[in-house]
Amino acid sequence: LSVMSSTFQANAAVGNGGAIASDAAEVTIVSTTFTSNTAGASGAAISAISSSDVTATGIVATGNVAGGTGGAISLVESSLTLKSSTLSSNAAGQTGGAVNLELGGLAIQGTTLTGNVAGVSGGAIYCITIDAVTITSSTLTGNSATSTGGGALYATFSSPVITSSTLASNKAPVGGAVFVSINATLTLANTVVRSNNATSSLDGGGGGVSFRQAQGATFSNVQFIGNVAQQRGGAVEFQGTGYSFAFTNVTVSRCAAPSGGGFWYDLQAPPSPGWVFANDNAAKAGPNRASLAKSLAWTVLLPAGYLPDSQVPFARNLQISLLDAYGQVVAVDNSTIVSITAPGGVGVDAAEVTLSQGQYLYSPSSSTIALTLRPNATTTFQAVAFVANVGVLRSPWYPVTFRSCAPGEFINGGLRCSLCEPGMFSLAPMSTECTMCPAGTQKPLRGNSSCTACPPGSYSQMGSPTCHLCDVNNYQPYSGMSSCYPCWPNCYYQKTSNWTGMTSCMCSTGWVQEDNPTYPGTPSNDALNQPYRCVKCPSGGDCSTVIGRSFATVQPLDNYQAEASGLNRSFIACETTGVCATGYQAYEGNLCTECAPGFGRNGDYGCNKCPDAAQNRAYLSAAFFAYVIFMMVTVQSTMAASAQPKALHSILIKIIMNSIQFNALAVSFKYNWPSSVAGVLQTQRKASSVGTSLISVDCFMTDQTTMRAFYVQCLLFLFLPLMMMIGPIFIIVPYTWFRHFIQRARGAIQYGKDQYITAVVVGLFVIHPNIVEQTLKLFNCVSLASQPGYTYLVADMHERCWSGDHLKYALGVGLPMIILYVVGIPVAAFLVLRKNKAQLDTQRMKMRCNAILRAETYGFLSQGYNKEAYYWEIVVMGRKIVISAIAVALVGMDIVQSLSALLLVVICLVWHTYQHPFESKLLDQTEFLSLLNSFTTFMCGQYLFANVTSSSATLITVVIFMSNVIFFGFAIKALVGAVLQMMKDAKSKKVAKTQSNAGEGNGPVVMNNAQAATVVAAAPAQLYVMGPNQQMVPINAAVLANSQVIPTGQRATMAGNDLTLESAQESSTPFMQKQPSQVATAEPLMQPRSTTEITYMIPPGSSPQAGT
Secondary structure (H helix, E strand, O other): OEEEOOEEEOOEEOOEOOOEEEEOOEEEEEOOEEEOOEEOOEOOOEEEEOOOEEEEEOOEEEOOEEOOEOOOEEEEOOEEEEEOOEEEOOEEOOEOOOEEEEOOOEEEEOOEEEOOEEOOEOOOEEEEOOOEEEEEOOEEEOOEEOOOEOOOEEEEOOEEEEEOOEEEOOEEOEOOOEEEOOOOEEEEEEEEEEOOEEOOOOOOEOOOEEEEOOOEEEEEEEEEEOOEEOOEOOOEEEEOOOOEEEEEEEEEEOOEOOEOOOEEEOOOOOOOOOEEEOOOOEOOEOOOEEEOOOEEEEEEOOOOOOOOOOOOOOOOOEEEEEEOOOOOEOOOOOOOEEEEEOOOOOEEEOOOEEOEOOEEEEOOOOOOOEEEOOOOOEEEEEEEEEEOOOEEEEOOOEEEEOOOOOOOEEEEOOOEEEEOOOOEEOOOOOOOOOEEOOOOEEOOOOOOOOOEEOOOOEEOOOOOOOOEEOOOOEEOOOOOOOOOEEOOOOEEOOOOOOOOOOOOOEEOOOEEEEEOOEOOOOOOEOOOOOOEEEEEOOOOEEOOOOOOOEHHHOEEOOOEEEOOOOOOOOEEEOOOOOOOOOOOOOEEOHHHOEEOOOEEEEOOOEEEEOOOHHHHHHHHHHHHHHHHHHHHHHHHHHHHHHHOOOOOHHHHHHHHHHHHHHHHHHHHOOOOOOHHHHHHHHHHHHHHOHHHHHOOHHHHOOOOOOOOHHHHHHHHHHHHHHHHHHOOHHHHHHHHHHHHHHOOOOOHHHHHHHHHHHHHHHHHHHHHHHHHHHHHHOOOEEEOOOOOOOEEEOOEEEEEOOOHHHHHHHHHHHHHHHHHHHHHHHHHHHHHHHHOHHHHOOOHHHEOHHHOEHHHHHHHHHOOEOHHHOOHHHHHHHHHHHHHHHHHHOOOOHHHHHHHHHHHHHHHHHHHHHHOOEOOHHHHHHHHHHHHHHHHHHHHHOOOOOOOOHHHHHHHHHHHHHHHHHHHHHHHHHHHHHHHHHHHHHHHHHHHHHHHHHOOOOOOOOOOOOOEEEEEEEOOOEEEEEOOOOOEEEEEOOOEHHHOOOOOOOOEEEEOOEEEEEOOOOOEEEEEOOOOOOOOOOOOOOOOOOOOOEEEEOOOOOOOOOOO
């Protein structure tokens, strides 16, 4: 349907559409006028239903009236596009004075809606739809809704968008211009909302816009000007929750309401950013913004320090106020009733009051508050109110403390404070009664809050008005005491003419006053029993001169030092007797163990003046060359002894060295050795560590050196085994080169290798005890105080244990030395011996291929031991390690340490007696006496922990000396015998060699059956053997098949006229047979060794014959 340039006037319809009714049609209306048309139901001018699509341009609808909805236009499930039109003075009995839209779309552009009236809501437009509703560049003025809301627009379940429009002078009970209801959103952009009015005096909210249970509000560049609400939210009100807000440049000016001149909300606060409030908005509560009441608060407080009396009304003002979310008084509230409550047990006397403009002032001149509770009690109270649309609100608990009875008063009858009588007092406020003055005090006046304590030297009983002086032999050092103490034993006292009572007893000379001692049976100091007592002066302290000396004033005696903690509870004997107190210049530091500058360490704690630099270098050079010579002799002796199984001198020397090294550690134990015995042990200790005894590292260090000498010594010992491995190279390599290239001796290189290994083995064995001792010194600490935390390194008393440098060296040097040297060297030696056990079992198996004996290489470790005890040298090393560990690990536990050392010696002695590890009975006896000497030394030490009498000391000295004489006498005798026998054997071999060179001694030689003979020299004409009596015996040379050479070290047997060599499988291969046509030849012997051994057995019934 198309309608153009027409006029519809005074038409009427009983139902819908007074002028035009459309059902599912497209209607286009242009430049048409609708005047005074009526409809009994909806749409007095136009009614469109059932998906109709109405487009109206340039129409004028005036004075149309509908009894139901849509005074001019009504749409149900239809859409309307309205452009450049005017809808004025239309009326609807219910909703939509101009336009009523239900479930359809609406687009209004450039249109004026003015003076339209709706009986219920939506004075100009009412829309309930999910389709788009847009109002652009239009004016909605002077419209009104009579009953509900939305003078210009009522929207529910819809999302109207108003852009570039003006909403002015509209009015409705709620939402003077716009009412946005359930599930609806409103978007305003570039729009002016001016002079609208929410008229309801009961519920008039939102002079411009009212949101109630809506979903969202989006305002951009919106001006609210001169809008008025009769209750809240002059510009806008928000009720409900679940909103989505977006505000940008929203300006509010000249808006007014009793609460919230700008906006007001009840549950969900709109964000403040985006709002701009002018200074001309007006409201009783919140000219710009306000909310529903949120809290009760005390806004006028009682003065600070005010203490009311119980059951008496407060004498100061106290005000309660009803506040909104912005802390503003809800000044529109004149009906809320407030009551006062308090915790149980507290009486409350306060009438219910009604707020006036949101507040009530409790004052002495009007209704006030009175609480009942004991004096000096503290309680709280609060205001409670039921607020409409909010519920119950409670103020914060207000604390109040009642005045208490002052000291010197007591509660009389539970309500009144009275003064205490003389002799009575009350110290604390709110005392229920007055108390008698205690013993040791006095109180002559009435009403005082305390009693005066008796001064020191006096006492009193309970209730006594005066104090009594202590009599002689009694004292009282404290004030306020009920009695005097009797002076303890060993005290000094003297009564004077002006006696004022004794305040203390002074200890006599030789005794020390101990403060607050702990008595047996009490868990702590018992000052009331006896605050002082005299204790014996600590050992090493000087208490000989001053009466009443305390520990703080005790001085050390000569040769003693006070404990490191400074408490003077104990004194420690200096290690260098006779020099501590006198201050001898060589000694300083803890226990006088530190050498002063210019002095060097001699032994453990001795100090000698350092020689000049040249002498120091000379001493060092001499020690170095002496050690080199010692090592050369020891290596050569070891290799020679390995070739002579019966040579015992080197083994005896080793037993003596082990004994000295083991017994020397006895001087480290806390035995009170007699001076003569201590001298012997010190001598043995210096002999066992000659390097550190003769050469002091201190003397090689300059004043600029910050490292402690002991740590330098530790570093030297850390690298000493490496130097022991490198040093022999500089001697053995040149010598071997000379023998191999110059003298062209056969086997020189292999011999040099064996010499090097032997030198390293011997060197490590010699220094191992010193390495063990030096390593364990790093962990040997001693406490220098009666309090924990004052442990110092025994080897260097300057160094605090387990902190600073000591911790670094203990972990960085000591721990690797324990692993590599203390444990590593014995373990490595044991593994080598175990690996070569088969070659060490018999003399026959001591050979290595091509004539070099492995026994010469490792002979120092296995020499002298039987095949079952090939490892015994490791046992000897182990016992020296364990005794050193006992000396370090059990320091401070003298008895346990001593018994552990004695137990170790007993175990070693029993083990040796059971094992008999040596091949020779002589060696077993020597080792047994060595261990017995050690047992005697440590056993005698058990009796030397306490001071012994001179006769006991003499007896112990005699026993130890006799033990040492027996052992060293036996050992030296055996050693001398072994050396003489060695010299005799060497002489016999020299004669035999001379005879060989002269061709003497040809002829048959008859030897006993099964006697061993050893070939010791070979010449072109004859062989020489060593007989059973160590006698050189010449034998005519045999004829060698194919001119073969006798292998050095080969074992052979004699069978008739044949000399048969034995292979590793013990098979017999004829080697030398009688062939007169040939002449025997022999390989020239290598000169560094005078003999080459071949051992064979003469079978029973056979004898060496001439020519064999």
